[in-house]
Amino acid sequence: MNKPSKTALALSALLFAASSLFAQIEDKKGIVAKGAELVKVQDGFSFTEGPAINRMGDVFFTDQPNDKIYRWNSNSNQITLFKEGAGRSNGLYFQLDGTLIAAADLNNELWEIDQNTGEGKVIVSSFRGKKLNGPNDVWVRPKGGLYFTDPLYPRDYWEGIRGKEAEQDGKHVYFLSADRTELFRVAEDLTQPNGIVGTPDGKTLYVADIGAKKTWKYDIQEDGYLTNKTLFCEMGSDGMTIDERGNLYLTGNGVTVFDKSGEQIAHIPVPENWTANVCFGALDRKTLFITAMGSVYTLKMKYRGVW
Template sequence: MKKHFKAITLPIISVIICLTSCKAQKAQTPKIIADGAELTLVADDYEFTEGPAVDSNGDVYFTDQPNDRILKWTAADNSVADYMKPAGRSNGLYFDQEGNLLSAADEKNQLWRIDSGKNVTVLIDDFKGKKLNGPNDLWVDGKGGIYFTDPYYQRSWWTHNEPPQDARRVYYLASGSDTPQIVADDNFDQPNGIIGSPDSKTLYVSDNGTKKTYVYSVEENGSLSNKKLFADMGSDGMTLDNLGNVYLTGDGVTVFDKNGKKIQHIPVPEKWTANITFAGPEQKTLFITAMDSVYTLEMAVHGVR
């Protein structure tokens, strides 16, 4: 009886221990997707969607770069309409504190500011007398400065077939300046997705070519320091939520906590997921651009700026 008792109780104890630790582990990972939420297709009549940027109303502007247009998704009625065409082959977008739409316009490798009347100001036309490689994605800090990535993806509308710059970098354009400064020149293969923390003290940059994402400390003058590997995964675009989780794209959406631990994967039924942002009046709708489509998913967390 004694041996029989041990034989049946040891596995039970192990199961109890396992269940306890599993519950504890689950409790440590906050829920990020709203109960019962399902990925919802908004529209799928584009060629390649990119660059979602949310305005102060929670509406999203995104690009269909091959068709040279910016579109607007209105949160109130879930509708999409053309906003601007042509649009300088805009790729990544972001709103500044004054409500201007900033664009990585790589038809002529420029950085644009588009005001509410759709008037365009070219913020950057070159760097040290040469065109940029092709600004891709951007983020605005608390001072109004702009960080942007400058990889090199050959475009069919360019007449050149070599990168104008001798490196693929991350730049920073301070508020009021017309000259960007190099803040990361780390032998990037293809620097791409970029996002910063609400306090402007941390910056995440993806090298999509080497499939790595790095995290930097941001200094008072806008320079970057203390580079660390954040995730063994690249990203075309990225965003943050109020818990500090980082959302990376590619094969659907993969979510990492602030320490770089993977906590969630959100499948998207497309070959490539390009970019994401939080949308809606409370920024609790995840807006996803993927191939020829855009999707939404209701969240238990919300976006931050």
């Protein structure tokens, strides 16, 4: 048997380091699968965002500056282009019928996209006759209807489309009814609402106010309105997800996990300047899929994510 050269050994080490990243994960409650390591699936994107899981466990995510949506196949671990020209989509979420909802801020709209054909359709273009600030993240309620955040992040590509001054009177959270006939505000007192996710029973909504460095918890009413605003934790978030134990996963500096009482129980370092968003992928919903700068990562978890 030929002995491998030093060059071959060095290359092998580099490839291993590139695909499997050992990090000092803080995990007080054992939520990460035993022996699991953070794995870089692919890099070379501009800025990844908005991961959303479909029924088959595949994750769709955006490369927002390049105006593309990609699909990660949970079985092959391969990433393929799903849609080009996606309205500069940011946050994504699947409805139960398989329709993909996209926060598309090229023209400050909310879209629905056919998962099979990739055909997009605008479902929200304005509020009270004025442009939205730029929908950012979205969560679909199990009973129907959806919530989305509308912060303001001025984009270079708005030049020539409209000015960078907001037409709305603030940065709010909105509810759109299942039949698309009602659109109204449900939170009007936040600084910069961003990440948003709800519980699988449809009773509780979490909204991250990244501008105020806080995450709030609300009770969801049958008509879509929110009540009982309660401080959940002293941390904002870009994107968020939740697992079957009610643990909430916040992003920014890696992934920080809080239990349902608001106590921090884990921190997952990610070797990027910013971690934008996170969701659970794969058919068993036990793979944490992380979008961070120009890369996407996975980490095996002990508990399932909810959808």
